[in-house]
Amino acid sequence: MAFGLRWSGSGAFFATEIRVQLHEWLAILTGTLTPGALIIFVAILAADLLPVTLIGALVYSMFLIGQRVLNEAAYIRIDHKLNELYHASPLSPEGYFIGIAGGMLVAYLPPSLVVFAILELIHPLGLVATLTLAACLLAVWAVSSTIGYVVSTLFKDMKTIWPYSALLTNLFGILPPVFYRFSSVPVAWRSVVLVLPTSAAAVLVNGTAGLETVTPPEAILAAVSLAVEAVALFVFGIYWARRMARER
Amino acid sequence: MHRPVAEEALRAGDVRKVYRGRMGPQVEALRGVSLSIRRGERVALLGRNGAGKTTFLRIASTLLIPTSGTIHAFGFDVVEEPERVRPLIAVVPQEGKPFFHLTPREQVYCYLRARGISRETAKVRTEEALGKMGLQDVGDRLSVTLSGGQKQRAMVATVMATEAPLMFLDEPTIGLDPFARRAVWDMLRELTRKGSTVLLTTHYLDEAEALSERLYIVEEGRVLFEGTSESAKRQIGGTLRVSIENGGHQRDLFKSFGGIVEEGNALHVITGPERVHEIMDLALRNRLSATVGPVTLEEAFLTIVGRSIDAE
Numbered sequence: 001m002a003f004g005l006r007w008s009g010s011g012a013f014f015a016t017e018i019r020v021q022l023h024e025w026l027a028i029l030t031g032t033l034t035p036g037a038l039i040i041f042v043a044i045l046a047a048d049l050l051p052v053t054l055i056g057a058l059v060y061s062m063f064l065i066g067q068r069v070l071n072e073a074a075y076i077r078i079d080h081k082l083n084e085l086y087h088a089s090p091l092s093p094e095g096y097f098i099g100i101a102g103g104m105l106v107a108y109l110p111p112s113l114v115v116f117a118i119l120e121l122i123h124p125l126g127l128v129a130t131l132t133l134a135a136c137l138l139a140v141w142a143v144s145s146t147i148g149y150v151v152s153t154l155f156k157d158m159k160t161i162w163p164y165s166a167l168l169t170n171l172f173g174i175l176p177p178v179f180y181r182f183s184s185v186p187v188a189w190r191s192v193v194l195v196l197p198t199s200a201a202a203v204l205v206n207g208t209a210g211l212e213t214v215t216p217p218e219a220i221l222a223a224v225s226l227a228v229e230a231v232a233l234f235v236f237g238i239y240w241a242r243r244m245a246r247e248r
Numbered sequence: 249m250h251r252p253v254a255e256e257a258l259r260a261g262d263v264r265k266v267y268r269g270r271m272g273p274q275v276e277a278l279r280g281v282s283l284s285i286r287r288g289e290r291v292a293l294l295g296r297n298g299a300g301k302t303t304f305l306r307i308a309s310t311l312l313i314p315t316s317g318t319i320h321a322f323g324f325d326v327v328e329e330p331e332r333v334r335p336l337i338a339v340v341p342q343e344g345k346p347f348f349h350l351t352p353r354e355q356v357y358c359y360l361r362a363r364g365i366s367r368e369t370a371k372v373r374t375e376e377a378l379g380k381m382g383l384q385d386v387g388d389r390l391s392v393t394l395s396g397g398q399k400q401r402a403m404v405a406t407v408m409a410t411e412a413p414l415m416f417l418d419e420p421t422i423g424l425d426p427f428a429r430r431a432v433w434d435m436l437r438e439l440t441r442k443g444s445t446v447l448l449t450t451h452y453l454d455e456a457e458a459l460s461e462r463l464y465i466v467e468e469g470r471v472l473f474e475g476t477s478e479s480a481k482r483q484i485g486g487t488l489r490v491s492i493e494n495g496g497h498q499r500d501l502f503k504s505f506g507g508i509v510e511e512g513n514a515l516h517v518i519t520g521p522e523r524v525h526e527i528m529d530l531a532l533r534n535r536l537s538a539t540v541g542p543v544t545l546e547e548a549f550l551t552i553v554g555r556s557i558d559a560e
Contacts (some may be wrong), residue, residue, distance in 0.1 A: 006331070008364050009363055009364050010362075012358065012361035012364075012410070013362040013364040014497040015358070015361075016358040016359075019350060019354060019358065021349075023349035023350065023390060077346065079295075080344060080345040080348075081341035081342070081343060081345070082341075082343040082345075082346075082347065083338060084306075084311055084341040085340075085359065085403075085406070085407070086359075087310070087334075088309040088310055088334060088338065088339040088416070089334055089335075089338065089339075089362065089363050090334050090335040090363050091360075091363065092331075203336065207400045212462065230405055244310060245310075245330075246310060246311060246330065247306070247311060247312045247313070248313050
């Protein structure tokens with residue numbers, strides 16, 4: 001029971017969430033539309049940017065999972081009261097949080113695997129770049145799932161949540177250099193961009209894949225920021241899940 | 249899992265809850281609720297909307313922290329040891345709905361598995377619960393396609409299948425047809441025969457009367473009455489009800505005969521058998537039609553709560 005974590009029933013709840021999401025297969029398909037459309041535009045307008053866009057699509061898709069965690073956690077709490085069913089049970093609050101976040105990850109992974117396969121065809125990644133990609137995507141998932149889960153607990157009605165979901169997606173997924181090159185960012189803004197989890201992930205993967213030049217200090221700043229944010233936020237997510245299992 | 253050892257399934261002492269609104273005024277939802285439920289008992293918590301029933305249920309089921317007071321389930325402190333209480337309880341939340349993108353069969357089975365119940369037992373209990381709730385024919389349809397009543401039955405089946413030692417049901421039969429309600433009653437009776445304890449809230453007083461061995465009436469966060477439905481009826485001053493049509497404006501004429509409950513333009517006089525003739529005579533002399541019947545729990549409830557409102 002490391003760090004006092006309790007995992008009883010979390011595997012079953014994780015499987016429940018995957019099952020719920022797979023019944024909503026249309027949502028999984030439509031979730032690929034935004035990155036899919038961007039990939040098509042770039043393929044037509046600037047084919048040389050396609051690998052960068054594909055990596056951006058992977059990072060963006062991973063960040064979108066967090067927004068789906070936000071919507072799912074809020075929906076089953078506000079509309080279905082299922083959080084009460086599960087919190088008043090042996091399933092631990094951390095198992096509930098990680099069940100939703102993990103279930104979303106698994107259910108929404110197949111479209112990302114397709115994007116990865118296309119990337120491998122166009123610009124094969126070496127082992128280091130592939131491992132960097134996997135680690136960065138996992139970190140983005142941890143950050144965005146936690147943000148999604150925490151935000152989901154702050155509101156009492158779904159309509160209030162939707163604008164925040166859109167805001168977060170644009171703030172982390174569209175504005176920073178996720179779909180475009182880091183070198184396009186003015187120098188004064190680069191350190192800010194390297195601290196944002198999505199652009200840090202994109203910069204690191206693009207750098208290790210040889211798609212753009214990243215200096216060692218920039219790479220270190222991006223890697224440390226992403227790692228610290230992922231670990232710190234995920235731990236906070238567990239703390240928050242426990243806290244919110246009981247209203248005060 | 250720790251086995252429950254205490255004789256009492258639930259004991260609450262002077263439980264208070266104040267909701268401190270960020271914007272609005274603070275709300276005192278519970279003002280010192282004390283109650284005790286023995287193992288294997290079925291108890292109903294009755295009260296008007298906003299009386300504090302759901303707040304109490306949420307505190308007892310570890311979902312809400314009280315402002316003060318003590319509450320123990322099977323001897324475990326609900327506030328301090330929620331992780332020891334949770335394996336022993338199950339909750340049907342008010343207005344809860346199943347996962348819309350699971351079938352009732354998946355919903356029940358997955359929930360049992362998440363509670364740590366083995367695959368084999370979960371399968372058997374799922375089929376039993378679906379059968380008892382009349383959901384076998386729709387067991388493989390996504391819940392989003394079910395009627396409101398079927399969804400509610402799926403929720404009740406999910407919780408009943410746990411056979412948890414202590415169950416909290418917040419208006420479990422809301423929206424159910426009379427047949428489905430009776431199916432829930434039967435299932436609850438069976439569960440308590442097996443040793444489970446049930447605390448439910450309901451606005452259907454016939455349900456409370458048919459199902460609960462004891463009831464608590466709460467009003468404005470306080471317990472007004474505790475006892476059986478029969479003792480609730482006795483407490484209001486009689487076992488018979490004389491209903492006087494269009495008697496609403498004649499309250500003063502009849503108030504000396506017993507408790508008075510007004511309902512629209514009708515007046516119900518709660519009295520004993522020895523005074524029925526007098527009331528009937530008086531009604532007839534005043535050209536009012538009157539009928540006699542046994543007192544219902546609803547009248548007892550209205551009288552007990554009504555007295556409290558009048559006193560305030």
